[in-house]
Amino acid sequence: MSSVWSGGISKQYYIFPATASYAARDFSFRISMATSSSDLKVPYTNLANITRHLIMLEGTAHVLHQGHYDIVMHPYTEIDVFNGGWASSASGKVTDLNLMVAKGVHGQMSILDNNGIAAVGGSCETCHKRYNHMAFFCGCGSASFVFSTGEVLDISRGDLLLVENARSDSQVDITLLDAKLIRIDVCCS
Numbered sequence: 001m002s003s004v005w006s007g008g009i010s011k012q013y014y015i016f017p018a019t020a021s022y023a024a025r026d027f028s029f030r031i032s033m034a035t036s037s038s039d040l041k042v043p044y045t046n047l048a049n050i051t052r053h054l055i056m057l058e059g060t061a062h063v064l065h066q067g068h069y070d071i072v073m074h075p076y077t078e079i080d081v082f083n084g085g086w087a088s089s090a091s092g093k094v095t096d097l098n099l100m101v102a103k104g105v106h107g108q109m110s111i112l113d114n115n116g117i118a119a120v121g122g123s124c125e126t127c128h129k130r131y132n133h134m135a136f137f138c139g140c141g142s143a144s145f146v147f148s149t150g151e152v153l154d155i156s157r158g159d160l161l162l163v164e165n166a167r168s169d170s171q172v173d174i175t176l177l178d179a180k181l182i183r184i185d186v187c188c189s
Helices: none
Strands: 002-005 008-016 029-036 050-058 061-065 069-073 079-083 088-091 095-102 105-112 116-119 133-147 152-156 160-164 171-188
Touching (some): 008 160, 029 171, 095 105, 095 171
Antiparallel strands (some): 002 008, 050 079, 050 095, 061 069, 105 171, 116 171, 133 160, 133 171
16 A cells, blocks of 8 residues: 655555554554655654654665754665654655554564574563564565475565564574565564
8 A cells, every 4th residue: 555745655565453544543563665756855754652663775865853863874774763753854865664663562673684594583672572573575686485384485676574473483594685685573562
């Protein structure tokens, strides 16, 4: 589902629970991608009680959090975690990936740039419960996943692979093929 915002277009990849609405702000978490079509400074939507995790996929952005800090963000380098209720804006023609988590929900975003085995459903450092949602977003190239169950899945540019309620002893062997991969973990306690 795509929507227009003041700076460009936003595409929702996933919202939890499935009955939630971004407009109603009644989601536990949401994964989306936004494209800004202007170099001019554009305000972010005010998302009070939401923590935002932001990474650039294409282009360089100058992100300003009024009264807090500003950051220049490059593709697959910095991950900015900030209060969605802040007066924030950005300039730059970019495409970014967003993880938005509601109050009481914990999430993290990381960059995977090597082949290897990853644990599925690790423990949240904040609430000490197991992450019950994990996602992999492929920004470019492709990636192959071999799960400990024997299941094999491949994703390519623009694809999101979501793993829900995996066993705590599960693992996945990831092979990157010229890929830029973002891992997202969420704990809905």
